[in-house]
Amino acid sequence: xxxxxxxxxxxxxxxxxxxxxxKSIRLRIHSDNQVRVTIPVWLPYAAGTTFASSKAEWIRNxxxxxxxxxxxxxxxxxxxxxxxxxxxxxAPKVTLRDELISVTLPFGQQLQESGLQAKIQTTAEKALRRxxxxxxxxxxxxxxxxxxxxxxxxxxxxxxxxxxxCSSRSDISLSIYLMxxxxxxxxxxxxxxxxxxxxxAHGKKFWDELAVHVPNLSSLRKQMRSHEPRIIPR
Numbered sequence: 001x002x003x004x005x006x007x008x009x010x011x012x013x014x015x016x017x018x019x020x021x022x023k024s025i026r027l028r029i030h031s032d033n034q035v036r037v038t039i040p041v042w043l044p045y046a047a048g049t050t051f052a053s054s055k056a057e058w059i060r061n062x063x064x065x066x067x068x069x070x071x072x073x074x075x076x077x078x079x080x081x082x083x084x085x086x087x088x089x090x091a092p093k094v095t096l097r098d099e100l101i102s103v104t105l106p107f108g109q110q111l112q113e114s115g116l117q118a119k120i121q122t123t124a125e126k127a128l129r130r131x132x133x134x135x136x137x138x139x140x141x142x143x144x145x146x147x148x149x150x151x152x153x154x155x156x157x158x159x160x161x162x163x164x165x166c167s168s169r170s171d172i173s174l175s176i177y178l179m180x181x182x183x184x185x186x187x188x189x190x191x192x193x194x195x196x197x198x199x200x201a202h203g204k205k206f207w208d209e210l211a212v213h214v215p216n217l218s219s220l221r222k223q224m225r226s227h228e229p230r231i232i233p234r
Contacts, residue, residue: 001017001018001019002017002018002041003015003016003017003018004016004045006045006049008049008052008053008056010056010060011035011052011053011056011059011060012035012063013034013035014035014036014037014048014049014052015034015035015036015037016036016037016038016039016045016048016049016052017036017037017038017039017048018038018039018040018041018043018045019038019039019040019041020041022038022039022040022041023040024040025037025038025039025040025043025047025048025051026038027051027052027055027059029059029062029063033063033064033160035052035059035063037049037051037052039051064228064230066117067117067121067230067231067232067233068112068117068233069081069103069111069117069120069121069124069233070083070111070233071083073233073234074233074234075101075124075127075128075180075231075233075234076127076128076131076179076180077131077135077179078099078131079096079099079100079101079124079127079128079131080099080100080101081101081103081120081124081233082100082101082102082103083103083105083111084102084103084104084105085104085105085106085107085109086104086105086106086107087106087107089104089105089106090106091106092104092105092106092109092116092119093105094116094119094120094122094123095123096123096126096127096130101120101123101124101127103116103120121231124231124233125158125176125231128176128177128179128180128231129156129158129176131176131179132156132174132175132176132178132179133156135179136154136156136174136178136179136186136190137154137156139186139187139190140154140172140174140190140194143187143190143191143194144194147191147194147213149194149195149197149198150170150197151166151170151171151172151194151197152167152169152170152171152172153171153172154171154172154173154174155171155172155173155174156173156174156176157173157174157175157176158175158176158177159173159174159175159176159177159229160175160177160229160230161229162175162229163175163177163178163189163224163229164178164189164190164192164193165193166193166194166196166197166200168200170197172193172194172197174189174190174193175229177229177230177231178229180227180231180232180234181227184220185220185223185224185227187214188214188217188220188221188224189224191210191213191214192210195209195210195213
């Protein structure tokens with residue numbers, strides 16, 4: 001499938017695909033927040049960018065708000081960002097060591113520059129993955145034992161459209177962004193996925209059974225609506 005990527009003002013990167021079976025223009029925002037426009041092969045790429053521009057307000061409302069990292073911001077449960085300056089540096093340096101995300105800047109470097117913020121975000125996500133791999137499999141095992149569940153493999157992923165999933169083989173995948181939630185909410189998600197090992201579909205039977213394992217289920221479900229699987233420094 002032929003495609004080209006374009007930078008559109010007030011939207012960012014938009015990828016326009018030409019598809020043999022497409023009969024009209026379609027716009028989608030994928031789970032990785034990429035904006036994609038599919039057009040028939042006989043249309044020029046400009047038709048896709050023009051269509052995306054006409055939907056700019058809708059796209060901005062659907063995309064997550066930009067994340068801004070500052071000094072002393074907390075990432076996950078135990079990592080912290082520290083901003084320092086060094087007049088010997090020619091370019092910013094971002095490192096992850098122990099529980100510290102160290103950002104060292106040349107004097108005059110602006111922290112809000114998008115390229116630097118993107119580099120900090122990449123390192124912050126590495127910190128979340130480290131925390132998630134250390135905590136989530138262990139906690140999942142504890143809850144499975146205490147609630148009499150069994151499961152297959154457990155995978156830790158950068159999942160941005162859901163907090164977790166359970167396959168037909170009872171393999172459980174968990175989002176690194178769970179480490180930004182309170183412990184009670186993490187347990188709710190883990191028990192939710194564990195229950196899927198015996199009740200695959202959401203329905204009355206599923207929610208009634210989950211309430212047995214999660215007594216304050218209604219309150220936790222309500223709280224989860226105010227969170228989303230993305231990095232949010234505190």
